[in-house]
Amino acid sequence: MAEKPQPVRVLYCGVCSLPPEYCEFGSDFEKCKPWLIQNVPDLYPDLLKEANEKEADKVADKLQSTGISGAGDGAASSAGSVCLCNPYYDFDVLAPKQEEDKQEVVIEKVVRNKRKCITTVKGLELFGVKLSDASKKLGKKFATGASVVKGPSEKEQIDVQGDIAYDIVEFITDTWPDVPEAAIFFIEDGRKVPAA
Numbered sequence: 001m002a003e004k005p006q007p008v009r010v011l012y013c014g015v016c017s018l019p020p021e022y023c024e025f026g027s028d029f030e031k032c033k034p035w036l037i038q039n040v041p042d043l044y045p046d047l048l049k050e051a052n053e054k055e056a057d058k059v060a061d062k063l064q065s066t067g068i069s070g071a072g073d074g075a076a077s078s079a080g081s082v083c084l085c086n087p088y089y090d091f092d093v094l095a096p097k098q099e100e101d102k103q104e105v106v107i108e109k110v111v112r113n114k115r116k117c118i119t120t121v122k123g124l125e126l127f128g129v130k131l132s133d134a135s136k137k138l139g140k141k142f143a144t145g146a147s148v149v150k151g152p153s154e155k156e157q158i159d160v161q162g163d164i165a166y167d168i169v170e171f172i173t174d175t176w177p178d179v180p181e182a183a184i185f186f187i188e189d190g191r192k193v194p195a196a
């Protein structure tokens with residue numbers, strides 16, 4: 001019984017249209033490579049390896065360009081498992097800009113224990129004002145208690161008893177001419193509003 005000849009499936013490279021085993025002698029082997037990896041990965045086993053290494057390099061480059069120190073070590077060999085959600089990744093971009101250095105006085109009315117109202121004054125020290133001195137002056141001017149306390153961010157601020165928010169601006173600019181009215185802000189409903 002004569003065997004029925006199987007139709008020979010001839011495969012040609014989708015890029016250079018040579019049979020894939022001739023691609024490497026063709027005019028543009030580089031361009032053929034992706035097609036070969038996709039369609040005949042067994043024919044050029046080195047290509048796959050090469051591609052994986054390139055991929056690893058890319059990841060390593062990415063990591064280095066985002067400024068992660070030490071990520072270069074071993075990144076190429078374990079690129080598949082490098083986690084880009086690393087907490088240090090892009091940390092600088094995500095961290096909110098610190099406003100510590102901004103030279104401004106921020107006044108906020110805080111109601112404590114329902115009836116007790118306190119006016120906090122932050123930032124006077126940025127204008128060369130001594131806080132203990134300012135606290136005394138404020139207490140005397142408004143005939144109330146005032147003290148220097150550490151705020152939530154460990155920075156010192158002045159707590160003045162009572163709601164003096166709207167009289168305080170004039171007093172500050174009169175007492176400390178170095179503090180411009182334009183640098184004084186109120187916190188109202190969680191928003192910063194210029195006093196001027």
Ligand SMILES: [Zn+2]
Nearest residue numbers: 013016023032
């Ligand atoms: Zn080809």
